[in-house]
Amino acid sequence: MNKIRSARIAIVLALISTQIGVSKAIAESLDPSLDVSDKDAHSSVHGPVSDQVIAEQRQNLAKNTAGKGFGPQAPRDIDSATGSNSIAFNAAPAYSQMNLCNIHFHKNAEHKGGEFTKYAGNGDGHGYLSG
Template identity: 70%
Template sequence: MNKVLLLSSFLVIAPQAVQASNSHDVADSVIAQQRAALAENTQGKGFGPQSPRDIDNLAGNNTRYFGQAPEYSQMNLCNIHFHKNAEHKGGEFNSYAGNGDGKGYNTGYVYNGKLSDAELKPFKGAIGAKGHGQLEPGDTIELHYVHSTAQVKPGPTLGSCLSESISNPQLRVETQVFVIVNDTNALNFVDLTKVEMKSGVYQALNIPTNTGKPIQYAGSTTGPSYNEQASPLQVTWSVRPKVAKVDIASVAQWLANNEFDEDHAHGVRNLVTNPDLLSAGH
């Protein structure tokens, strides 16, 4: 094979290769212990199905049924945030990033595809550095558009999705995985997160509609705080299987000023693999 072509190919996929092999990963035994603790802490206690999961396999044994939330167009958009690396696995994001630090960072799943040298050009400035490591071109993120049936306004944290009038609203998360690129022609994160009142409810106006048919299932809230404990909240998930490219400059702009007080990427929860904690779709 041509040596120049071989080198070029390596440079294109190098960021994904680096993410998938982190020398600072905790041992497999740490993740195994967390999974064992989750199983022990939920056994026989009646917890509902959990998230995240492999969206390419919707088998599950959890029988705690709850009704599917309405379409997001009938609900209030209450919060927007994102995680570094995809929490879910499947579609175009099924490459494992590694075990990470055991606390939700540098783990999860990353984009399977290849990017050009131009898309991977380093970006000047620290993006999301208040979290555990700044964002760079080639990074994968999972964006959560959280919706509630309660009469609420968009705001910080999941607390914005609850109200004193309705303590158990139905919740839905519309999910899109992105790969960050240094390209102003890619999608603009500020546009993707623009929210306005529409037909009497708050809506994110530009949720992607061309990234495959969303996979719907019954699950829970996520985040690494639930690696060893179950989430008690019931959530209808809608996860798009294809990855879209988003411009890193626009991500930086959004993190600098948004109504959700988000200034960094969140960590990810371990993929839930215990069949007793998974639903059979929705």
């Protein structure tokens, strides 16, 4: 039984690795100027940006999404009962019937929860070292 479990874990890790590689390849093919290198390599080049840079980014985001029905994803509060999406979703199928896709991790994620209560700083203006 342990060999089967180990094999399943190895397969999942391989799929995650493949997904990450595919995501990077897609991002690079869509815009070669995108820096999709590893966080450590990227963050060693870029340091934290000023509050002014963050304010400008927020202003541009508000301007570019005004009246479009969407905007920033943060902070995410799944306990909130308010919203305008009237789509009702069915229950998900059993995990054994689903395909593995889009697994990713967020360091310093902005989601509401007890484990994300410490401000991580402005970051580098490109999504790294922030939250």
